[in-house]
Amino acid sequence: MENGKDFINDEEIWEKLKVNSNPEPSRIREIIAKSLELERLEPDETAALLHVKDEELWQEIFEAAGKIKEKVYGRRIVTFxxxxxxxxxxxxxxxxxxxxxxxxxxxxxxxxxxxxxEVKALVKQGHKRLIMVYGEHPLSDAKFIAETLKVTYETKVGHGEIRRVNVNAAPMSVEDLELLRDIGIGTYQVFQETYHHETYKKLHRGLKANYQWRLYALHRAQEAGVDDVAIGALFGLYDWRFEVMGLLYHAIDLEKRFDGVGPHTISFPRLEPAVGTPFYEKQRKYLVSDEDFIKLVAVIRLSVPYTGMILTAREPAEIREKVLPLGVTQLDFGTNIGVGSYSKGAFDPEKQQFLINDNRSLDEGIRWLASTGRITSFCTAGYRCGRTGNYFMDIAKTGKVHHLCMPNAILTFKEYLLDYASPETRKVGEELIKKELEAIDHPKLREIVEEYLKRIENGERDLYV
Incomplete structure (x- = not known):
């Protein structure tokens, strides 16, 4: 901390929101233009976007959000x-x-x-990437988490396997994170929940009540050599505009401390009901409407244009379909968050942290994405080739992610179509692969991808450029 204070200054955030509460349209268009050049916004600029009232300007923001995503990540959607x-x-x-x-x-x-x-059940769906979630408890210490990562990577079913395990767990020490680094942790995800100090203190009791220990969890991860980290806020606990500003300040401080390496992804879940938890029904003041949710996603996309954005199955299908074009890069499908529920094929609300609203299977989700011209990527080659931390940020900030990742997305998509897809999904998927092959403008690269596709059809797996 600096002078005994962390990097979230509540008064400063509110002052910036106040000062920028009536932005001129010309200024908003300048900010949009800056985002389109893949430059991270400053707090005053994000505060201005959060106060746009003109619907035509919002449409320009929405269009820019989609263009930014296409510029950096292409037509790929990562699923997990x-x-x-x-x-x-x-x-x-x-x-x-x-x-x-x-x-x-x-x-x-x-x-x-x-x-x-559980892993076998997920592999049989076709999944290659997981986010594993643990409550904060001595039963889920770093050694236990390390053991679960090892078991997950070792579990295979036919051609199928999990190739990337990200972790959502309590804040840890540098030493514990070094243990997970050595075992092969993917992205380490810790959500601050709310960045507002007073609200955080009011809502949290137990170890989690320590605001700063949580706030600097990802700084410690970077120190431990875990250079892929992910931030998020739970929208509905406090004012949504404040939380967007908090996420931006978090990204800025990580970049400041770690040579430009900010969060790999940003998540923006909304508060949902849970069994035995009346808080949701009482929390009407800060619940985020669908209209405001769509706006905040677009503002986050413009604020940190090169960062991945995760939209989870907390949201109903119709909202996910509206929000997807605003810069989302990752979606989950076939989701069941009851502990031990995948292998049993049952949905038990009494085992869940909150309620899920999009129950589409992975196959249904992939078919929907393909019908919109978006290819589902199961690719993890970038991580295994060392494209994390500084390397990832460099290619993201220059809009080159899709150049490296689209060929591998095609290859992993082909694996899915052959091994797991329904006939309906395979049909639309094969048509999409033809279009994506034609879109590869480098003749030699297209030739390599076509050769690898033939090898995959002949039974080989895990081929990547």
Whole structure:
């Protein structure tokens, strides 16, 4: 911290929101133009966007958000599945279904054998990438998490396997994070929930009540050599404009401290009901409307134009379809967040942290994406080739991610179509591959991808450029 203070200054954020509350259209267009050049915005600029009132200007913001995503990431959409490993928690956060005082939730921590069955069930769907989630509890310490990562990577079914495991877990020490680094952790995800100090203090009890320990969790990860980190806020706990500003300040401080390496992804979940948790019904003041949610996603896209953005199945299908064109890069499908529920094929609200609103299967999700001209990517080659941290930020900030990743997206998409897709999805998917091959403008690269596609058809897997 600096002078005993962290990098979130509540008064400063409110002052910037106040000063920029009536921006001129010409200024907004200048800010949009800056974002289109893939330059991160400053707090005053984001504050101005948050106060746009003219609907025509909002349409320009929405269009710019889509253009930025296409410029950096192309037509790719990365898909993943959340896998909840344990719902034991020592904290007592008002809004969370896993809080220690909730006697309505069924507590469960997976054994290694149960974990293998969960992973097998996900692999059989076609998943290659997971976000594994753990409550804050001695039963889910770093050694346990490391063991679950090892088991997950080792579990295979036929051609299928998990190639990338990201982790959503409690803040850890540098030493614990070094252990996870060595075992092969993917992106480390810690959400601040709310950046507003007073609200954070009011809602959190237990270890999680330490605002700064959580706020600097990803700084410690960077120090430990875990250079792929992810931030997020739970929208609905406090004013949504303040939280967008908090996310920007978080990105700025990470870049300031770690040679330009900010968050790999930003998440923006909305508060949802949970079993035995009346907080949602009482929290009407700060719940975010669909209209404001769409706006805040677009503003985040413009504010940090090169960062990945995750839109989860908390949102209903119709909202995800509206928000997707505004810069989203990652979606989950086939989601079941009850601990131990994938292998049983059951939805048990009493095992869930919150309620899921988009229950489409992975196959249904991929078919929908393909019908909109978007190719689903299962690619993890970038991570295994060392394209993380500084390397990833360099190619993201120069808009080159899709040049490297689109060929590999085609190859992993082909794997899915051959091994898991329904006939309907395979048909639309094969047509999409033809179009994407034609779009590769480098003849030699197209030749390599076509050769690899033939090898995949002949039974080879995990080929990447």
């Amino acid at each position: 599945a959340p896998l909840y490993v344990s719902n034991y928690c020592v904290n007592d956060c008002d809004y969370c279904g896993y809080r220690i005082s909730n006697d309505k939730v069924k507590r469960k921590r997976l054994t290694m054998d149960e974990l293998r069955e």
